[in-house]
Amino acid sequence: MATLLLFIGACAPPPPDQPSPSPQPSIQISNFERYAGAYRTSAGITYVVNGHGHLLNLQDSTFRQLYPTSVPDRFTIGRVFAIASPREADIVFRIAGARADQLTIKPVTGSTVIAARLLFKETEVRVPVDGAVLAGTITEPLTPGPHPGIVIVHGSGPGPRIDYGIWVGLYASLGLTVLAYDKRGNGASTGTYPGEGASDRNLEIYAADAAAVLRFLTSWPGIDPGRIGFHGGSQGGWVVPLAIGRHQAPAAFAILVSGPAVSSEQQQVWAGFSSDSAVAPTVPPAEMDAVVRSTATSAYVPATVLATIRQPMMWVNGAVDRQVPTTVNAEILRGLHHPNWDIEVLPAVDHGLFENPSGLEPDQAKATKLAAGLRDLLAGWLARTVGVSP
Numbered sequence: 001m002a003t004l005l006l007f008i009g010a011c012a013p014p015p016p017d018q019p020s021p022s023p024q025p026s027i028q029i030s031n032f033e034r035y036a037g038a039y040r041t042s043a044g045i046t047y048v049v050n051g052h053g054h055l056l057n058l059q060d061s062t063f064r065q066l067y068p069t070s071v072p073d074r075f076t077i078g079r080v081f082a083i084a085s086p087r088e089a090d091i092v093f094r095i096a097g098a099r100a101d102q103l104t105i106k107p108v109t110g111s112t113v114i115a116a117r118l119l120f121k122e123t124e125v126r127v128p129v130d131g132a133v134l135a136g137t138i139t140e141p142l143t144p145g146p147h148p149g150i151v152i153v154h155g156s157g158p159g160p161r162i163d164y165g166i167w168v169g170l171y172a173s174l175g176l177t178v179l180a181y182d183k184r185g186n187g188a189s190t191g192t193y194p195g196e197g198a199s200d201r202n203l204e205i206y207a208a209d210a211a212a213v214l215r216f217l218t219s220w221p222g223i224d225p226g227r228i229g230f231h232g233g234s235q236g237g238w239v240v241p242l243a244i245g246r247h248q249a250p251a252a253f254a255i256l257v258s259g260p261a262v263s264s265e266q267q268q269v270w271a272g273f274s275s276d277s278a279v280a281p282t283v284p285p286a287e288m289d290a291v292v293r294s295t296a297t298s299a300y301v302p303a304t305v306l307a308t309i310r311q312p313m314m315w316v317n318g319a320v321d322r323q324v325p326t327t328v329n330a331e332i333l334r335g336l337h338h339p340n341w342d343i344e345v346l347p348a349v350d351h352g353l354f355e356n357p358s359g360l361e362p363d364q365a366k367a368t369k370l371a372a373g374l375r376d377l378l379a380g381w382l383a384r385t386v387g388v389s390p
Contacts, residue, residue: 031162032066035073035093038169039103039115046173046375047103047115050165055091058170058375062368063354066091073100081354082365120172127181129212132191136181136213137161138220139172148227148386149177150255151214153243154206155234156196159183167231174379175388179217184209198235198264200300206235207242211249218250227386229253229311234323234351237261237315238302245305253312253385255378258351260324261306261315261332263297270325277322277351277361285327292325303332312340312385316377318349320359342381346371 032053039047046058053066055077064077067084075091078084089107093100105113121140126133141147150171152164161168161180171178184205185193194202210230218225229251232240237259243249260267273281273288281288315333317326326345333343350356353374354367371377382388 033162034095034098035066035100035103036162036165036169037099037120038118038173040118040173041113041115045113045115046118046169047105048166048169048173049103050169051162052165054166056166056170056370058173061355061370061372061374063370064088079368080365081367118173125179125216127213127216129184129191129209132184132189132209134181134184134191134209134213135161135188136179137168138177138179138217139168140177140222141172141175143175145222146224146227147175147177147222148229148252148382148388149179149217149220149223150229150231151210151217152178152180153210153230153232153236153239154183155236156198158186158193160187162187164233167233170375170378171231174382176382177217177220177223179213181213198238198267203238203242203300204246206239208247210239210243211247214243214249214251225250227252229255229386231255231257232259233257234259237324238264238300241302241305241309242300244311245308251311253314255314255316255381257316258318258321258324258353259315261302261329262292262325263295263301264299265297266292266295266328267324269295270328271323274322274360277359280358280360281322289325289327292328303336306333307336309338310340312342313338314342314344314378314381314385316344316346316353316371316374318351318353318359318371319345319347320349320357321351322359322361323351344377 031051033051035049036051048056055064055066063081065082066075068075073093076087077089079088089105092104094102101117103115119142123138125136125138152167160182164180168178168180182189184191194205217228230240237256240254244251270292273283319326330343330345348355348357349371350359353370354364355369356363356367
């Protein structure tokens with residue numbers, strides 16, 4: 001599957017890239033780390049920028065790619081996610097030292113918006129695990145603690161922490177301490193990279209790593225050890241339950257986004273109907289669901305572990321996900337009858353959380369936003385579950 005959204009990750013290995021829907025200028029800067037962070041306006045609107053130059057408005061879920069200009073620290077955005085023209089606005093960052101401290105949005109029409117960087121404490125850490133040392137960053141609010149915490153667990157692929165900057169900014173802006181780490185064998189982490197495939201062996205390795213990272217966070221100064229949980233995206237939907245159920249990670253909660261509750265064989269069958277989100281399926285949805293249900297499983301069966309988990313969980317899946325069979329997924333989750341689980345199916349939302357009615361990866365570039373109300377959905381659930389104030 002071609003990369004759907006860098007902060008989500010994928011469930012399956014990628015095929016060759018799909019063609020873009022229209023010509024796009026190449027992005028010449030290698031990363032956007034000096035600009036990455038959360039910014040808030042005087043009206044309380046929060047914007048998040050990640051290290052790949054994605055700009056998210058947490059209030060209305062609009063999501064754009066930043067395109068460099070000939071002027072340093074000045075960018076443009078288009079009217080949709082990843083097509084630069086026609087231009088919607090200029091984005092200007094004010095630099096203070098090594099990083100930006102202010103974001104200014106100058107739309108083609110409408111009023112200028114100014115947002116100041118939210119200040120967090122960022123600490124580089126190293127977490128010893130079996131056969132590796134995982135490099136991570138702890139991002140802490142400067143408000144009085146103790147704070148609840150959350151560990152970001154990867155989807156498939158190499159999984160450097162830069163890929164998860166949107167989630168770091170979102171959760172830190174809600175008052176959580178966030179730990180994002182490089183997957184073993186990637187970034188600054190040592191050890192051998194097991195690979196993308198969702199084999200039983202690979203999932204167990206990643207689950208053991210995730211459990212170790214969460215245990216590390218429980219002893220961090222200023223943390224409330226009884227209010228630490230996981231965020232898992234895509235393949236993380238397999239990893240997080242294993243970390244809790246088999247590796248005894250002391251998680252108080254988990255948020256799983258685009259995560260599968262089906263087996264890897266069932267997920268691959270579903271993804272095959274769209275050639276891994278590349279083309280529209282030719283089989284009716286009910287028939288596809290029936291094939292998924294009847295697919296034999298010889299590997300890890302998620303429901304066996306999910307049935308043992310008692311912690312509160314929120315599952316957020318898109319109704320037009322071409323990687324995860326949302327209907328069958330929801331049937332499995334609801335069939336477990338966990339009263340403290342919230343199972344959300346978002347209409348017209350794809351695997352990358354884009355509002356994208358086709359669910360196809362090539363159409364993501366033309367999307368204008370992520371799922372409407374995403375920030376409020378997560379903030380409200382966290383407020384009820386761990387006492388975070390939205």
